[in-house]
Amino acid sequence: MKILSAAQTRQLDHATLQEQGITSVELMERTAQAFTEWFLGQFAAAAAREVLVLCGPGNNGGDGLAVARLLHAAHYAVRVALLPADKQSADWQHNRQRLPAAVPVSTLGPHGALDAPAEGVVIDALFGTGLSRPLAGTAAAVVQQLNQANARVVAIDLPSGLFADATQPANSAVVHARHTVSFGLPKLAFLLPQNAAFVGEWKVLDIGLSPSFIAETATPWQYTDVATMAGALPARPKFSHKGTFGHALLLAGSRGKMGAAVLAAGACLRGGVGLLTAHIPGCGYDIFQVSQPEAMCLTDAQADFISELPELKPYQAVGIGPGLGQAEAGVAVLRQLLEAANKPAEKRPASLHLVIDADALNLLGQHRELLALLPENAVLTPHPKEFERLTGPARDDYHRLDLLRDFAQRHRCLVLLKGAYSCLATPTGELHFNSTGNAGMATGGSGDVLTGLMLALRAHAQLSPFAAARLAVYAHGRAGDLAAAETGQAGLVAGDIVRFIGPALQELARG
Numbered sequence: 234m235k236i237l238s239a240a241q242t243r244q245l246d247h248a249t250l251q252e253q254g255i256t257s258v259e260l261m262e263r264t265a266q267a268f269t270e271w272f273l274g275q276f277a278a279a280a281a282r283e284v285l286v287l288c289g290p291g292n293n294g295g296d297g298l299a300v301a302r303l304l305h306a307a308h309y310a311v312r313v314a315l316l317p318a319d320k321q322s323a324d325w326q327h328n329r330q331r332l333p334a335a336v337p338v339s340t341l342g343p344h345g346a347l348d349a350p351a352e353g354v355v356i357d358a359l360f361g362t363g364l365s366r367p368l369a370g371t372a373a374a375v376v377q378q379l380n381q382a383n384a385r386v387v388a389i390d391l392p393s394g395l396f397a398d399a400t401q402p403a404n405s406a407v408v409h410a411r412h413t414v415s416f417g418l419p420k421l422a423f424l425l426p427q428n429a430a431f432v433g434e435w436k437v438l439d440i441g442l443s444p445s446f447i448a449e450t451a452t453p454w455q456y457t458d459v460a461t462m463a464g465a466l467p468a469r470p471k472f473s474h475k476g477t478f479g480h481a482l483l484l485a486g487s488r489g490k491m492g493a494a495v496l497a498a499g500a501c502l503r504g505g506v507g508l509l510t511a512h513i514p515g516c517g518y519d520i521f522q523v524s525q526p527e528a529m530c531l532t533d534a535q536a537d538f539i540s541e542l543p544e545l546k547p548y549q550a551v552g553i554g555p556g557l558g559q560a561e562a563g564v565a566v567l568r569q570l571l572e573a574a575n576k577p578a579e580k581r582p583a584s585l586h587l588v589i590d591a592d593a594l595n596l597l598g599q600h601r602e603l604l605a606l607l608p609e610n611a612v613l614t615p616h617p618k619e620f621e622r623l624t625g626p627a628r629d630d631y632h633r634l635d636l637l638r639d640f641a642q643r644h645r646c647l648v649l650l651k652g653a654y655s656c657l658a659t660p661t662g663e664l665h666f667n668s669t670g671n672a673g674m675a676t677g678g679s680g681d682v683l684t685g686l687m688l689a690l691r692a693h694a695q696l697s698p699f700a701a702a703r704l705a706v707y708a709h710g711r712a713g714d715l716a717a718a719e720t721g722q723a724g725l726v727a728g729d730i731v732r733f734i735g736p737a738l739q740e741l742a743r744g
């Protein structure tokens with residue numbers, strides 16, 4: 234699913250009107266009906282029957298006025314409070330006239346008490362995608378009163394004061410919504426941690442916006458949802474053998490961190506790899522062989538950490554990083570691996586795919602000269618701190634996305650910035666936000682599981698580097714969601730994610 238900018242969203246509205254031969258008032262009515270239907274399902278309880286709708290002067294306020302009329306018709310006790318303005322949009326005026334006289338209307342002021350209903354709901358229809366500057370004056374004062382009132386707030390389209398696709402100055406007034414209900418496509422702002430307190434739970438409702446305009450419009454931002462991923466895993470051919478799904482090599486573990494190697498290996502095996510060999514320090518031999526009997530095991534000359542790179546000929550994909558530790562010897566191993574992957578094709582195994590994670594990323598951050606050796610389409614899976622070690626600090630989440638995009642393009646690699654909406658940057662400058670996963674996965678070892686699964690899918694001959702990476706991220710999150718349904722989020726441990734990789738992949742298998 235695409236994510237469009239605020240400007241493109243306005244164009245999408247226009248294109249929809251032209252294509253479908255409807256007026257903007259009709260589209261506003263459709264929007265208000267979709268919102269109201271959602272609202273009735275969400276707040277059917279008697280306690281939620283008192284509703285205050287705050288309306289700005291533009292079409293967001295017009296939506297609010299139409300919603301007030303529809304909720305009144307559904308027998309909710311509705312009040313409307315209008316933000317004073319020099320002029321209002323034409324569709325606003327149309328819906329102001331249609332508001333039944335039985336709905337009380339007041340005008341908001343900078344000092345007056347907002348009088349938010351204690352047990353009810355406040356609908357925020359002050360500003361949407363038309364916001365052109367930070368809120369000031371009465372609008373800012375109203376938003377501050379609203380936030381202090383600690384009311385249940387539902388924002389129409391966007392929490393007022395929040396830009397859809399750009400950062401707002403620190404300390405500017407933005408509504409803290411409990412729910413944000415938007416239309417057509419998600420907004421970039423919803424996916425960034427810095428906006429979590431404003432947006433709350435968000436939802437996108439279908440209002441039949443022009444599919445052809447969406448298809449034709451270029452954007453770097455994509456949202457990987459369930460529809461995007463249907464059938465993403467190729468079917469396993471009947472006459473396949475273990476060679477069909479590749480032989481992966483995992484370089485992982487150090488004394489005290491063998492669990493990372495075990496988890497990554499388990500995920501790789503559950504990810505459907507044909508064969509897995511792990512190269513681990515000597516101290517981990519018994520641990521590893523006992524816990525992962527399906528994998529083969531090579532031990533390093535060193536007992537406590539990895540100091541050697543094994544012969545790479547047998548492998549299609551190599552994963553390095555989980556539990557590696559940051560011993561200097563690791564730098565040499567990483568350098569040799571990168572050099573081997575860069576050698577002319579006849580001297581190395583065909584298409585050696587790399588997955589680089591955790592301590593291997595920290596080593597890269599400490600030795601940035603190695604970045605020049607990254608082979609094309611290598612996958613890097615940093616969390617924000619690891620990413621910062623590679624690029625330096627970001628001013629805010631939007632700047633971090635710029636750094637991410639730039640890094641992936643410059644090094645021609647795939648970079649997954651991990652988070653609530655993990656973002657996969659491609660060498661061509663696309664940013665794909667993942668939709669699966671839950672807060673229970675913010676637990677030790679969950680990244681190691683992702684690395685193992687990513688490794689399995691990069692070894693899979695039928696998946697392109699991008700398709701493999703996107704599938705791994707999505708399936709990892711989905712496995713976490715299935716696991717959390719069983720264990721609860723607090724009780725979820727990384728091993729539970731491994732157990733649900735199979736079921737998650739099965740959902741995504743091509744029929």
Ligand SMILES: NC(=O)C1=CN([C@@H]2O[C@H](COP(=O)(O)OP(=O)(O)OC[C@H]3O[C@@H](n4cnc5c(N)ncnc54)[C@H](O)[C@@H]3O)[C@@H](O)[C@H]2O)[C@@H](O)CC1
Pocket residue numbers: 243246247257260261264289290291292293294296322359360361362363364365366367368369372389390391
């Ligand atoms: N255009 C359409 O066809 C549709 C629009 N819809 C709704 O319309 C919204 C967009 O409407 P608009 O483009 O009218 O924009 P808004 O309603 O977001 O606000 C725009 C108005 O506020 C003023 N403004 C901008 N920033 C301000 C600030 N900081 N302080 C004070 N005034 C400020 C603008 O000059 C303009 O008058 C969407 O978010 C959505 O809710 C929906 O009804 C769907 C259809």
Ligand SMILES: [K+]
Pocket residue numbers: 293357358359360361388389390391392393
């Ligand atoms: K709003």
